[in-house]
Amino acid sequence: ETGVTQTPRHLVMGMTNKKSLKCEQHLGHNAMYWYKQSAKKPLELMFVYSLEERVENNSVPSRFSPECPNSSHLFLHLHTLQPEDSALYLCASSQVPGSHYEQYFGPGTRLTVT
Amino acid sequence: KQEVTQIPAALSVPEGENLVLNCSFTDSAIYNLQWFRQDPGKGLTSLLLIQSSQREQTSGRLNASLDKSSGRSTLYIAASQPGDSATYLCAVDNAGNMLTFGGGTRLMVKP
Numbered sequence: 001e002t003g004v005t006q007t008p009r010h011l012v013m014g015m016t017n018k019k020s021l022k023c024e025q026h027l028g029h030n031a032m033y034w035y036k037q038s039a040k041k042p043l044e045l046m047f048v049y050s051l052e053e054r055v056e057n058n059s060v061p062s063r064f065s066p067e068c069p070n071s072s073h074l075f076l077h078l079h080t081l082q083p084e085d086s087a088l089y090l091c092a093s094s095q096v097p098g099s100h101y102e103q104y105f106g107p108g109t110r111l112t113v114t
Numbered sequence: 115k116q117e118v119t120q121i122p123a124a125l126s127v128p129e130g131e132n133l134v135l136n137c138s139f140t141d142s143a144i145y146n147l148q149w150f151r152q153d154p155g156k157g158l159t160s161l162l163l164i165q166s167s168q169r170e171q172t173s174g175r176l177n178a179s180l181d182k183s184s185g186r187s188t189l190y191i192a193a194s195q196p197g198d199s200a201t202y203l204c205a206v207d208n209a210g211n212m213l214t215f216g217g218g219t220r221l222m223v224k225p
Contacts, residue, residue, distance in 0.1 A: 043215040056212060090157055094211055101211065102148060105158040
């Protein structure tokens, strides 16, 4: 596997379910990000991890819970979601935050909350 | 709070045409600006990154310019092809790789 991978690619869950999204990067980066892309809204940054420490959460509701066990893996734990949480969730990675480094994105997980 | 706007929201051109996509931002204190391409239902592919000290970057048929003082960037695509059809996103970095995205320009290049 190369680049940034995300699993699952598609997920349908009920409002009472608990599920997790997984992201893995194979680029040797040490910063990882979760973004949300809703229909008709710009991409929104949700969480940033730098060297496995969370540095930004951007006022995301507590029903979204990130976890970064090491610099290659990032999870987003989901519980008691709302239908408006249906969106494409994108993971990205880069070198330690700094102005010279591009972010590389995974293919995303399409989440539908019923 | 940084706001990023992209105009037009959608654009349809015949194959071979040269075109310009626009991006504007409200806070000029940026570290860099990045242009991405997104195909339907897919993730983002980085096209060009312009540092705040640079005026432009080129990659193949793509040229991106940055005028930080006026809060503007343009992405120029030369000799457009049907394979260029996608949504193009610009994003600005105000705080060390924490990106603020525009709403995107959906481009259709007709054969």
